[in-house]
Amino acid sequence: MPSLIDIRRRIRSVKNTQQITKAMKMVSAAKLRRAQERVIAARPYNAMMRRMLSNLAAAVRGLDAVEGHPLLARREEKTIQLVLLTSDRGLAGSFNSNLIKAAQKFIAEHPGRRVLIETLGRKGRDFFRKRASVSGELTGVKAPQYSDAREVANRIIERYERGEIDSVYVICNTFKSVISQELVVNQVLPVELPADAAPVDYIFEEPPEVLLSMLLPQFVEGQLFRAMLESTAAEHAARMTAMDAATTNASDVIDKLTLYMNRVRQASITKEIIEIVSGAAALE
Numbered sequence: 001m002p003s004l005i006d007i008r009r010r011i012r013s014v015k016n017t018q019q020i021t022k023a024m025k026m027v028s029a030a031k032l033r034r035a036q037e038r039v040i041a042a043r044p045y046n047a048m049m050r051r052m053l054s055n056l057a058a059a060v061r062g063l064d065a066v067e068g069h070p071l072l073a074r075r076e077e078k079t080i081q082l083v084l085l086t087s088d089r090g091l092a093g094s095f096n097s098n099l100i101k102a103a104q105k106f107i108a109e110h111p112g113r114r115v116l117i118e119t120l121g122r123k124g125r126d127f128f129r130k131r132a133s134v135s136g137e138l139t140g141v142k143a144p145q146y147s148d149a150r151e152v153a154n155r156i157i158e159r160y161e162r163g164e165i166d167s168v169y170v171i172c173n174t175f176k177s178v179i180s181q182e183l184v185v186n187q188v189l190p191v192e193l194p195a196d197a198a199p200v201d202y203i204f205e206e207p208p209e210v211l212l213s214m215l216l217p218q219f220v221e222g223q224l225f226r227a228m229l230e231s232t233a234a235e236h237a238a239r240m241t242a243m244d245a246a247t248t249n250a251s252d253v254i255d256k257l258t259l260y261m262n263r264v265r266q267a268s269i270t271k272e273i274i275e276i277v278s279g280a281a282a283l284e
Contacts, residue, residue, distance in 0.1 A: 004268070007261040011254055018250035024091065025243035032178070032236035034143075039175055039226075039233045046226050049219055056212045057193035070161040071191050071216045079114045081135065081156055081165040082106060083188070083224070084128070085172035085231040086121030088139055092235055093242035095173065095181070096123040102171050102183055107132065116165065118152065120228065135159075144232055149225035157217055160189050172227045173234035179241055181234035188223050191216055 002010075084103050086096045103124070107115050116135040119125040125137045136155055141148055159165045168189035173181040206214075 002264075004261060004265060007257060007264065011257045011261065014250050014253050014257065018247055018254070021243045021246040021250060025240050025247060028236045028240035028243060032233060032240055035229070035233035035236050036175065039229045042226050042229050046222055049215070049222050053191075053193060053212070053215060053219055056215065069213060069216065071157065071189060071220070072193065074190050075163075075166040077110070077113055077166045079116065079165045080110060081116050081118060081159065081168040081189075083118045083120065083152070083156070083168065083170045083227075084124045085170070085227055086119070086124035087231075087235045088122040088141075090123065091242060092239040093245075095235055095238040096121075098183055099171060099173065100124060100127050102185065103128070106169070106171065106185065118156065120152065120231075141228075144225065144228035146221070146225050149228055150221050153217065153221040153224050156189070157220060165189075170224065170227050172231040173238075174227075174230040175233035175237060178237050181238060186223070186227070188220055191219060 082103060084099060086099050090096065100123070103117065114133070116133050117124075117128050118135055119128060119137045120139075120141070122139045125134065125139060128134055136152070138148065138152060156165075156168055160168065167187065170186045170188055172184065174184050176182050
């Protein structure tokens with residue numbers, strides 16, 4: 001049976017841990033608010049870009065210059081580029097493990113094909129470093145900037161245009177709410193232009209096919225940037241939820257240890273009283 005000193009030391013240790021988890025919860029809550037604002041601000045831009053591409057696709061449908069654009073070229077998927085967005089730090093519940101399992105499932109569902117992994121986040125990089133072909137990495141990004149997405153997008157676009165890869169998929173968590181994050185797998189390349197878009201009577205300063213060639217790389221960059229923003233917000237939400245659960249569990253552990261300590265102390269007092277009474281009875 002542990003002594004009272006051991007139990008008190010254990011209670012003090014749990015209280016210290018509880019203070020840390022509570023502070024991490026508050027920090028994640030503050031970061032989540034800012035990340036959520038950035039996600040909400042980026043969603044209309046992505047929707048407008050998609051609508052603009054749809055209108056341009058209707059205006060240039062059937063042109064040879066468009067049909068042969070490198071980012072629209074469809075090839076047999078022999079080499080697949082997978083962009084995996086994880087976090088740099090842990091303590092976020094099942095946030096990273098679910099993403100890694102989804103990436104492993106994706107690889108298993110494409111047998112006989114080479115899958116290159118572009119890792120955005122230290123957790124994914126560390127896991128797949130010796131388990132798969134890692135084509136590139138990006139770590140240490142606390143608040144994603146558009147330049148970060150452009151850097152990754154440029155590398156991927158160059159490989160796709162050179163024919164080194166045949167398709168690009170992104171695996172990430174999207175932010176739904178504080179307690180809900182949705183894991184999604186989206187195809188980024190080749191770009192899928194809507195086939196049923198109705199022509200819009202635009203007045204173009206540049207030929208439509210030239211505008212489309214300019215917008216396609218920006219569309220890929222925008223897709224990656226939004227995925228990074230969504231993943232960051234989902235990470236902070238998952239960490240806040242995990243730290244809240246850890247703080248609650250610490251309170252339960254403290255209550256149980258305190259109750260156990262009181263029982264041990266009561267048993268010790270009762271034992272001492274019995275020894276005193278027995279000694280007094282023996283003297284009589």
